[in-house]
Amino acid sequence: xxxxxxxIEENKLERAVYLTDDSKRYYPxxxxxxxxxxxxxxSNTGAYGLESLYNLDLAGTNGKIIxxxxxxxxxxxxxxxxxxxxxxxxxxHTTIDSTIQMYAEKTLEDGIKAYDVRNGAFCIVxxxxxxxxxxxxxxxxFDPNNYSTITDQLLNQEMEQDANDIYANLKxxxxxxxxxxxxxxxxxxxxxxxxxxxxxxxxxxxxxxxxGSTFKAxxxxxxxxxxxxxxxxxxxxxxxxxxxxY
Numbered sequence: 293x294x295x296x297x298x299x300i301e302e303n304k305l306e307r308a309v310y311l312t313d314d315s316k317r318y319y320p321x322x323x324x325x326x327x328x329x330x331x332x333x334x335s336n337t338g339a340y341g342l343e344s345l346y347n348l349d350l351a352g353t354n355g356k357i358i359x360x361x362x363x364x365x366x367x368x369x370x371x372x373x374x375x376x377x378x379x380x381x382x383x384x385h386t387t388i389d390s391t392i393q394m395y396a397e398k399t400l401e402d403g404i405k406a407y408d409v410r411n412g413a414f415c416i417v418x419x420x421x422x423x424x425x426x427x428x429x430x431x432x433x434f435d436p437n438n439y440s441t442i443t444d445q446l447l448n449q450e451m452e453q454d455a456n457d458i459y460a461n462l463k464x465x466x467x468x469x470x471x472x473x474x475x476x477x478x479x480x481x482x483x484x485x486x487x488x489x490x491x492x493x494x495x496x497x498x499x500x501x502x503x504g505s506t507f508k509a510x511x512x513x514x515x516x517x518x519x520x521x522x523x524x525x526x527x528x529x530x531x532x533x534x535x536x537x538y
Contacts, residue, residue: 352381
């Protein structure tokens with residue numbers, strides 16, 4: 293900007309060339325809680341996560357300068373002008389604890405490596421007395437500062453395999469009569485789109501899974517509430533139950 297200002301002054305281009313201030317969202321904690329926070333796109337509009345949900349509240353209002361212009365659109369030097377100050381957006385304070393969030397994400401990373409998990413994982417830490425979410429981690433993650441970059445190694449491998457599968461399917465059903473290079477380009481673009489959407493999604497919020505053992509607590513709570521069992525009752529589980537001859 294200093295070089296542009298010097299160029300303007302040297303060449304007397306004040307009426308033709310000028311600089312305007314702009315702002316860009318920066319995420320100092322990088323990948324931490326990325327799916328929860330989300331990100332703003334190139335036009336500073338919230339696109340995912342809390343950024344999207346509270347975009348109208350966070351965005352604020354731009355300021356304005358009102359001046360006279362002649363028929364050709366040039367500003368006319370005049371005492372008449374009006375300045376409308378910008379209004380800052382609101383802040384959003386979450387219940388996320390950065391230390392607990394860090395441990396949750398580290399636990400996911402270690403577990404994925406230890407058990408060779410191929411489809412990612414998620415972790416939620418909640419205050420059982422209030423329901424406040426203290427941590428919500430989902431893997432694979434991303435850096436909101438570079439939200440279109442895929443850094444997860446497993447996700448990159450999956451994207452390559454996905455591109456090969458899409459390419460094979462497109463080649464088999466090539467109704468548009470695309471060339472080899474066009475088929476490959478289309479397959480890669482689709483695979484990339486699938487991959488970035490995978491890393492932006494929070495598995496803790498929109499992935500379905502069979503409740504299994506996690507539902508036992510709900511059944512037990514209901515039984516206690518209805519008084520059909522007490523805290524002193526015991527049960528024997530043989531590991532199986534015969535239903536309709538099976």
